[in-house]
Amino acid sequence: MSSASATARISLTSLRAHKRRFAGTFAAVLLGVAFLTGTLVMGDTLRTSFDSMFAGATSGTDAVVRSADTITTPGQSQGVRGPVDADLATRVAQVPGVAAAEADIQGPGQLVGADGEPIGGQGPPTLAGNWIKDTRLNPYRLAEGRAPERGGEVVVNRGAAATGGLTIGDSTVLRTPDPVRVTIVGLATFGGADGMAQTTFTGMTRADAEKYLTPQPGEAASIQVRAAPGTGQQELVDALTPVLPKGVEAITGEAATTENTDMISGQFLDLFTTFLLVFSGVALLVATFSIHNTFAIVVAQRTRENALLRALGAARGQVVGAALAEAAVVAVVASAAGLLGGIGVAAGLQALFPAIGFPFPEGELVISALSLGLPLAVGIVVCLGSALLPAVRAGRTAPLAALRETAVDQSGTARGRTVAGLALALIALGTTLAGVLVTPSIWLAGTGAVLALAAFVVLGPAASTAVLRVLTRPLARTRGVPGGLAGRNALRSPRRTAATASALMIGVAVVALFTVFGASLKATMNQTVDRSFAGDVAISAPSFGAGGSGLSPELAGKVAELPEVESAVGLGRGVAEVDGAGRQLTVTDPVALARGLDLGSVRGDLAALGTDGLALSAPEAERRGLALGDRTRLAFTDGTQESFTVRAVYAQPELAGDYVLTREAWAPHRGQDSDSVVAVTFKDGVDTASGEAAVEETAAAYGNPEVQTREEYAQSSAGGIDMMLTLVYAMLALAVLIALLGIANTLTLAVHERTRELGLLRAVGQTRAQLRAMVRWESVLVAAFGTAGGLALGGFLGWVLVQASQGTGDSDFAFAVPPAQLAVVALVGLAAGALAGWRPARRAARLDVLRAIATE
């Protein structure tokens, strides 16, 4: 028998003999790899489906004519593009090589569903446009009913109709944002699907579109052009370009499609995939700790076996090789199973998504070489990497160890490690504080955070001894011998306990980090509303991303006329370029604004802005070195530039933004008007409830936007945070599950190596229930230590993140620690510990007393 095959045979027989020991490792690798594979496969599948959907929908469009000017403000994924003259379509149609050209008029349009609630608006755009008659230029296809012919008739995409419970013949309201009464006469599909992802679309007659969707008739978002047979797309663009006016460009249909798919793939899908990848990374990191721990214990338990091998003449390398070969078998088998699991998860989600109303485009799963190779490689590297150190340690076993008493891992806390950990902690703290307080730098703070994590792991054994001593005392008092023994057992091998707890610690730390950060965001919003919102109620159209249509600009005026109302001011949004960078503008009545919002101290005169003046926030004025009376140039989407005089400077930009313009100044450059919020102040003596009722009645005619008190307004701004947190918790559940498997596995191994002790305890009178309690309490103690460490680390990192965010904005970022939520996290950690101990406890209790005391 060659030495290599001897090594292989030893590891295989040992694997077969100790299948249970590796069950936890197997599960950890499998889950991590499955998560990673599922993410990659789903991302690829979605991307391919969207691409083919867009390609199919817009295949009839050979060129797009549009404004060349676009302004992108920070934080927006899509730039704001100026309009083109709709009549340009007629001129384009006469260019040789053009078969058809149609103006595409677009604007925001949010449908109200049968239940009176608006459809969509939580992310993807809600659009309205003219129903293009040339079926090959129109990306939407009529699936049922007919095209709109008379005013008030519309076609909606089938997905939106289904969401809102609308069918052909129904009459509803379209917020453009002015409420328009419409009747549905047709349902449409996009590229074979019920819609363009979650985007809603309402197609109306061209006359209606011009009337409701653009500030003035004759403006279009773009001109869609179809080539005559025999004319190529580039040829068409070359023919069109000379006849186009200045500031208008033509691009090929293919380029336009690519832009659109890039927008969805590049923005939404990449974000989605990155988000999932981060969490599979966390899961795999946790898995690494669990796996390393398992191998370390197994190697320690096998000291005698390995020593015997060495005594019989096995070389050090052969012992290391056998241990690594064992890890490799587990790695390959578990990773392969994880790959299958991940593909299964992706297939399951593809089937599940449509059922929960998310149109997962149909089509085959796309499984690329990367989504197979990467998870497989990661799984194997994680598993082998975790086993490396224990394997090397196995190789160092002295042949004499075979003669000693049963060798158990009795590693204490190395002083050197503690000192190194403390030094690391100090460096981490210093780096973080420097990055947060001295010279704000996200990189320094991030490095500090990673170092802090490392310090926690290195300090684990020392910390576990200290913390568990404290925790054991009350446990021994209240739970008697089982409690006391549980504590002593957890204290036996600080390194093992710490390694087991580390996995859970990382999971809990990430949970705590997001919990603290989320609570801080909410507190910040509360603080902002508290400080800057001077009104009694706010009317708002809650929306995220590009969704929602905002509020009709008429609404503020109508509400202001109510007898209960002292003042009502609407805040519109505009964009302009300042010094080459896009900026959000607040378009409003500046005098009324000062009543609805608290702007802080105001220098200059808000009433004197006129059409050539603007008001500036103090931080922005400082950044740009502008003072009262200075002039600054703004470039608008229509290609014009204008110079404005700074006539007022206000201190608080939280709700008002950095630039305030009057409606008159904005009017020449505007797109479609809409307000994002209306701040309403009641007259003295009007109580909030009756005032709110009056405002609600008026608002009902405008598509029923939400009327909120100050508190509700602050909370609704925070609604998105809760949604994000829920998602984050769901993603982290996997990491916590892997950590629990790790605890359960360590306990199973511990029970195995303490067989004789357990037998003795049973012989001298420990009941099964007491024995189960003992193992479970040990599990709870380890979990408690991990949870406590996680909460401390997560809280610290949350503080770092908040402070780092503080440096990036003007407004004060509040730091909040939510005690209730963190208490829930702690309880979940403890309960999880009890759960993890359940199976090992049962196994321990089933031990046969005689065999236990007879075990060598």
Added chain:
Amino acid sequence: MNTAHTAARVVDAVKVYGSGDTEVRALDGVTVGFPAGRFTAIMGPSGSGKSTLMHCAAGLDALTSGSAAIGGTELSSLDDRRLTVLRRDRVGFVFQAFNLLPTLTVAENITLPLDLAGARADAEWIDALVDVVGLRDRLHHRPSELSGGQQQRVAVARAFASRPDVVFADEPTGNLDSRSGAEVLGLLARAVRRMDRTVVMVTHDPVAAAHADEVVFLADGRLVDRMPEPTAERVLDRMKALDGPRAEADIPEHHTQGVPS
């Protein structure tokens, strides 16, 4: 023999391991009582069933047929929990090795059965025990800091801590040198004679058996003889006779662990 004076006994005890071709009758109809206030040794060659007898009499193992009782309590009628509680409150154990929990101190090991019961230890009694075993200056040490003999003395103290009806000792000196062994045997004997306790000891060592008040001999799962007031020479002779031709090879055995024995 009167039940009131019998600390433990088995009647028609049969214990069968395995079935068919591999069937082994470790006990084959043994009836024996262990009188209260006496020190009884169980002897027999390897495979005679002496350890099985002790395990079944102590409630660590169940008989295939027949009955076993501690005091007046029939063991077969008890479920696992009651059996455990009975062991905890009414039986003491001294095993050959690994008698102590490494995480507990000497004092905690001694009171372990009482602590498991949630009972308050009788301080005077424990104090007296600690003095008898001579471990007062070691009370707060861990077992790993004690010699083998000291560890067995702690085990003896633990066995008597709850004033059990009977203490079972399974080769208590098997891992000790002769001086430490003699000390432990002396302790067991003193507990019986001065404190009126009951001890049943399984051993293969005639010298150890000589410390007992009476020796019962087992061979092939049956009770073959009883010997009051034993001496080492007489016990050795009896064993030789029992073993016949095999005796020389078997007597100095050092390992009677394993099932069945």
